[in-house]
Amino acid sequence: MRILDQYILKRFLYNFFSSFGILMLIFIFQTIWLFIDDLAGRGLDISIIAKFLLYITPSLMEKVLPLTVLLASILTFGTFAENYEFAAMKASGISLQRSMLSLIIFVSLLGILVFYFANSVIPASEQKIYNLRKNIGQVKPSTAIIEGAFSDLEGTNMNMKVDRKYGDNDRFLDNVVIHEKSANGVNYRVIKAKTGELVSSEGSDLLQLVLRDGHYYMEIISRNSLENRKHPFAKGTFETYTINQDISKLDVNLEEERSITTDKMKNVVRLIKDADSIKNNNISVVRTFSKSVYNRMGAFTPLSVKDSIDKVERAKLSKDSIAIKKKIIDTIRIMKLFEPWQQSQILNSAQNTTTNVIASIAGKKDELDKRYKIYNMHIVSLHKKFALALSCIILFFVGAPLGAIIRKGGLGLPMVIAIVLFLTYYFIGVFAENSAKEGNINPILGGWASSLIMLPLGIFLTKRATADKGLVDFGGIIDFFKRIFAKIRPSTK
Incomplete structure (x- = not known):
């Protein structure tokens, strides 16, 4: 050099x-x-x-x-x-x-x-x-609680906010507000207490949250829909209230490995392999859903042998407005073969079927958008x-x-x-x-x-x-x- x-x-x-x-x-x-x-x-x-x-x-x-x-x-x-x-x-x-x-x-x-x-x-x-x-x-329960802000406690159905943590391992809490969630993620009970304490023994998978001097509000869900319109609820006060939670999922080490992987956690070989798998899976999902819609609608059903004359007549139809008008007239003529009350049932059935298919397609669209977004993220x-x-x-x-x-x-x-x-x-x-x-x-x-x-x-x-x-x-x-x-x-x- x-x-x-x-x-x-x-x-x-x-x-x-x-x-x-x-x-x-x-x-x-x-x-x-x-x-x-x-x-x-x-x-x-x-x-x-x-x-x-x-x-x-x-x-x-x-x-x-x-x-x-x-x-x-x-x-x-x-x-x-x-x-x-x-x-x-x-x-x-x-x-x-x-x-x-x-x-x-x-x-x-x-x-x-x-x-x-x-x-x-x-x-x-x-x-x-x-x-x-x-x-x-998840190393210790108190670390998952942030002062002055609501925190989701993973592994539990609670969302908690406290004004202050103090004492050994931050076990004592001031002004506790808890939102408990149902299985579908809806807040159904609110608990407020002036003080609280986290009690857990070493090696135990059970956490006790002891609340003192507080009250609660809970919505009551009835099986009768008419009763739910009245929005029934229950409320009460307490001097001491204990909540037991299974914290086996929280008892982890900071170095514990998880099997979750995203596109940023993969190398070139893994990205190529997973992108190809995701693409094939997406195509399979689209084909399955298309076939399901095809079967539900009954559209484009192949004609049988006895309908061969109808095939010839359809082949002669041009794709201009006259052919479209003739098809509409044929549809109206077919509807007149039924009684008025039957015509109403047929139209309602067709409308309900179309509405259900459209709703199904709209719901599936969100799922497919997420699937294709994951594929695009891998390619990017x-x-x-x-x-x-x-x-x-x-x-x-x-x-x-x-x-x-x-x-x-x-x-x-x-x-x-x-x-x-x-x-x-x-x-x-x-x-x-x-x-x-x-x-x-x-x-x-x-x-x-x-x-x-x-x-x-x-x-x-x-x-x-x-x-x-x-x-x-x-x-x-x-x-x-x-x-x-x-x-x-x-x-x-």
């Missing part, structure tokens, strides 16, 4: 690791802010919080690394151009592409490393984060892993020539330009991904949209920097308008 290549690579690596450290720190603080409700006020050890941040770090790299490459390339080549080092390279016969050679190799290797992270490390970290977040609220996640690796290379070809064009180093203007470009890249990716999940655009395009938009920009900037031109050729624009006015002026004389 030449001395110049070593010099350029060292300057780039210095800017790269400096930017990476600063940006990673910023994103970690942002993550702490986003998950503050999961971490604060739950009596968690520092080691658990540190483990949570460690697990979430690989997921942050898919945002930090592209931005780091963009910023480092702008800083490096902006400094070269500002100090006239880039002009000295050109005077020595070294082109922009030749000066970028060592960095192109480095960024290509970085893209391979990013793909490995996206394919292996990030799915494992997503699984760890999911397990840890679910288990944080699959292509995002490849697009993420390629984005580091594309953003390098955006940042390096842009730095040579703006001829400015430091953390001022280059930082602003890098953030604007990255936000454009990031939001395009987010909007395209969300649209792809909803089925508005092709899921493959949703995974590649941001990279495909940045690719022409990188080609354009590289050509401008190679030709030693500015970002915008104002002189060419002025000459263009001068030529237009020169053509207009003789015609006006």
Whole structure:
């Protein structure tokens, strides 16, 4: 490797690791802010919080690394151009592409490393984060209760809010409000108490919640629908009220693994396999439902042999309005074969059947939308892993020539330009991904949209920097308008 290549690579690596450290720190603080409700006020050890941040770090790299490459390339080549080092390279016969050679190799290797992270490390970290977040609220009952807000207690049918927790392991509670839910998830009883206490013995699967000095309100559901219209209820007061709950589902360890997996928790091989299975399953569900509707409606039933004459007559009918009018007349004529009361029954039956089929289709549509959304999410996640690796290379070809064009180093203007470009890249990716999940655009395009938009920009900037031109050729624009006015002026004389 030449001395110049070593010099350029060292300057780039210095800017790269400096930017990476600063940006990673910023994103970690942002993550702490986003998950503050999961971490604060739950009596968690520092080691658990540190483990949570460690697990979430690989997921942050898919945002930090592209931005780091963009910023480092702008800083490096902006400094070269500002100090006239880039002009000295050109005077020595070294082109922009030749000066970028060592960095192109480095960024290509970085893209391979990013793909490995996206394919292996990030799915494992997503699984760890999911397990840890679910288990944080289940290690001990008091950690699942947040002061001043309603909290769902997993494994129970209760939703609870307290004003304050205190004492050993936060076992004592002030101003307790409990909503108890029925099997279908409807709140049917509200309990309020001035104080409460969580009582549980070590190794026991039974939790006792002892409430003191309170009252309750409960709706009464009667089997008689007429009685339910009166909205019957019961209410009462108590000095001491004990609620026993089975907490066997809460008695877990923070490191307990769960079998639940999403598209973000899978590698390329698993995504391809599961996407194919989901697609085949969706097709099977659609075919089964279509056959069910077909049988319920009795539409398009094949004609028997004795109806062959009717086949010939139908074949002679054209598809114009006359044929449609004739069919309507035939339908009315058939209806006149029945008594008036029978006609009413036939029409009501047809209307009820149509209404039921439409309702069934509407209900099935929601289920199919969810199924196809899951399939789209798998396809988007699959292509995002490849697009993420390629984005580091594309953003390098955006940042390096842009730095040579703006001829400015430091953390001022280059930082602003890098953030604007990255936000454009990031939001395009987010909007395209969300649209792809909803089925508005092709899921493959949703995974590649941001990279495909940045690719022409990188080609354009590289050509401008190679030709030693500015970002915008104002002189060419002025000459263009001068030529237009020169053509207009003789015609006006």
